[in-house]
Amino acid sequence: MxxxxxxxxxxxxxxxxxxxxxxxxxxxxxxxxxxxxxxxxxxxxxxxxxxxxxxxxxxxxxxxxxxxxxxxxxxxxxxxxxYPMHQIRYGSKITIKHCSTGNFLSHGEQIPIETDSQLSKVSCDGMSRPAANEIWIVSSPYGENKVPGDPIHYNSIISLKHETTGGSLHATENNVWSFMGRSENSNWLVRRHTTEPGYHNDPNGVWAIGDIIILENVSNKLPLYSNDNHNVSLDGDGYEENNKWYAEIAGQ
The missing domain is CATH 1.10.1200 (Non-ribosomal Peptide Synthetase Peptidyl Carrier Protein; Chain A)
Structure with a gap:
């Protein structure tokens, strides 16, 4: 040998x-x-x-x-x-990068906001190669069971599960957390990012690596937002730079 x-x-x-x-x-x-x-x-x-x-x-x-x-x-x-390898599918392990700052959506601290709380802070950190704290699994939305491997068309609803902790990306009012559970507030709409009003609602196309997207919380109807202070929240109208994100398959 x-x-x-x-x-x-x-x-x-x-x-x-x-x-x-x-x-x-x-x-x-x-x-x-x-x-x-x-x-x-x-x-x-x-x-x-x-x-x-x-x-x-x-x-x-x-x-x-x-x-x-x-x-x-x-x-x-x-x-x-x-099977187009550039497509993101249910079950894909991805990193989510903020276009303006170059930082990754992260659950680094993993510390509950108060004793016995199921909520902990997420942030937008890490400008080099993503670490384990920046890996999320694209999962079925709360209340549904999607087939692993199915592609995700624009305007589909997903949830994002943190690989290391199992927490779901979750929003309450304008705050974004990792939640050790699931609810309607853990559902996110994947939309194309565009500067043209109305184009957000175009369902054509499949979410792919490198596509610029917005992630809109279904319950709050507001997009995921970050800026230079590393905080993550719900804010903006979906058209501005701080609402722009893109995903890559973890490890590629």
């Missing part, structure tokens, strides 16, 4: 911007050089090359009863061509 090839196989990552043929060729070459002949091991290494949990889970379920490696590769190619 070639130790270097095995190390590279463990570290290989699929980049959707990379040519699929080049990636498959590299993967197969590493398997041969590392003498990985077990089909289950080959499946595992291929799945581990994916950063997106949703697509990894979809492929794992499709691989389960496949006993031919050529068919595994065909499935991988077909699903990856069909």
């Amino acid at each position: 070639n130790a270097s090839a095995l190390h590279n196989l463990r570290c290989i990552q699929y980049n959707p911007k990379e040519d699929m043929t080049d990636f498959i060729s590299k993967f197969l070459s590493l398997c041969r050089t590392a003498n990985i002949t077990s089909l289950e091991e080959q499946k595992t290494y291929l799945l581990n090359s994916l950063l997106d949990d949703n697509i990894r889970n979809i492929l794992a379920s499709k691989f389960r009863n496949v006993d031919d490696f050529d068919w595994v590769i065909r499935l991988f190619q077909g699903i990856m061509y069909e």
Whole structure:
């Protein structure tokens, strides 16, 4: 067994911007050089090359009863061509970055606002590579069950669950918190950011990495807002710079 090839196989990552043929060729070459002949091991290494949990889970379920490696590769190619990696979906782990300040939506302190409270402060911190405190899971809105892996069309309602603490992004009046529970105040409408009145309500298109959006709290009908003081609140009319955010898949 070639130790270097095995190390590279463990570290290989699929980049959707990379040519699929080049990636498959590299993967197969590493398997041969590392003498990985077990089909289950080959499946595992291929799945581990994916950063997106949703697509990894979809492929794992499709691989389960496949006993031919050529068919595994065909499935991988077909699903990856069909499944746009730039889309944000229910179940995606994302970071949410404020366009004006470059800071990430964070739940860093994790300290209740008072004894026995289920609410704790969120902020807009961290200007470099996001840490664990800045990772949120796109989840079904309160009162609904969405299918993990389904794309999120504009004007859809979501909730955002903090990966580390399990708290939901939540609003009471103009204040924004992490809430260790769920309610209607944890529901957020994903809208396009635009300077054109009325275009907010256009449902066309799917939320994707890098799209400039506003997150409007459904109960309060106000958008998520931040500025240079790192505070997060509900404020603005949805058209101004401090209401602009964009998301990236965590780890990419």
